Amino acid sequence: MPPRLQSLRTVRWRAATVSLPHLIHDCLTATEAYDGDEGRRAHTMTAYAHQLAALFLTKLSEGDLAWTAASRGLAAANASQDHVVIGSLSRSAAHSLAAIGEYAQARGLAATAAQFLEPRLGKPTPQLLSVYGSLHLVCALAAARNDDRASADTHIAEADAAAQRLGADGNHLWTAFGPTNVSIHKTTIAIELGDAQRAIAIGAPLDTSTVPVERQVRHAIETARALARWNRIDDALATLLDAEVIGPDQVRYHRLSRDLVRDILTRPRPPRLAVELSDRMGVRPEGPRW
Incomplete structure (x- = not known):
């Protein structure tokens, strides 16, 4: 050799x-x-x-x-x-x-890369489809965070089409791309656009067991955020605690879950389980109570 x-x-x-x-x-x-x-x-x-x-x-x-x-x-x-x-x-x-926070630049870069791949979609490999669809997921999320609902819908539809062509959940090139991950992003996008009820409708019943643990936990955090915004605090906390079982570090150290627990603690009579989770996180709310 x-x-x-x-x-x-x-x-x-x-x-x-x-x-x-x-x-x-x-x-x-x-x-x-x-x-x-x-x-x-x-x-x-x-x-x-x-x-x-x-x-x-x-x-x-x-x-x-x-x-x-x-x-x-x-x-x-x-x-x-x-x-x-x-x-x-x-x-x-x-x-x-x-x-x-550079949402417009993020969407522009991802959209340009997706256009670069489009001529090769005639006979795509699973890797190519996964990367192409994931680029549109980034575009959709960036558009939602920039309060551009129409563009978010356009990109999520393109990602959905790529997922349907792929035919099943996968993790080609560490994308975790497939129909389930598209639904996970639909949940997140609904939250970003202020539609907590739609996020719950999509996210709460979704079976994420076919995607990597990181995606399962992130989806649980997003669903918990939506439940909390709908004032379903017990359900939000239960969702976080279930996620902590499979991904303790991600739940305890992710900014979104820490912010959510901090918010729950500031509400009147926070649940004992929330206080215990906050202790494991090392999280304390702002204010004189603590």
Whole structure:
């Protein structure tokens, strides 16, 4: 086996065994060491390593750093010359922009990437369909947060069509894309547009067992938010507690769930279970009561 290919396979193996900073360093080193097909594969690995970094930073509410990681990943994706990788990193960069409140830019970037993929939809792979549909989910969410209902509806319909073509829930390129994830986004978009009752109608009965745990927990948090806005506090709290069983760290440290528990604690006679959950979160409401 040629020694250069041996080294690239070593980089892939280290992806599962080293810390993220070391992985990024190895990937960047590989992009400098190889050219041709091996160089493009090295750029692909570099792009996905930065996508992972952006994902973690977004969840830690480090939006500016997430954008930096995603934009560097997008540069590596462009160097890979792989349209699916370019689409995937465009999605990551758009997510990062949305996280810092740049909704119009987020939608513009994701929509441009989706248009870039459209000519390849004649005979799409599951990876291509998943990335394409996920880009429209980002567009829909950004439009909803920008109070643009018409655009949100247009993009969610396009994502729905892609999910129907895919035919089942999947997790191609870590998108968790499929019919269930589209419904999860419909719930979130309804909340963002101020329609808590519609969010409950979509979200409460939805079976999310076919998607990754991260998506299940995030959907539970969104449904709990909608229930709380409809003043169904006990149901909202029960939804959060159920989610805590399968994803304790995500429930305890996600900004949305922490804000929700803080809000419940400020209401008259908050439930004992809410106080206990707040203790596990390390959350205290504002005000003299505490």
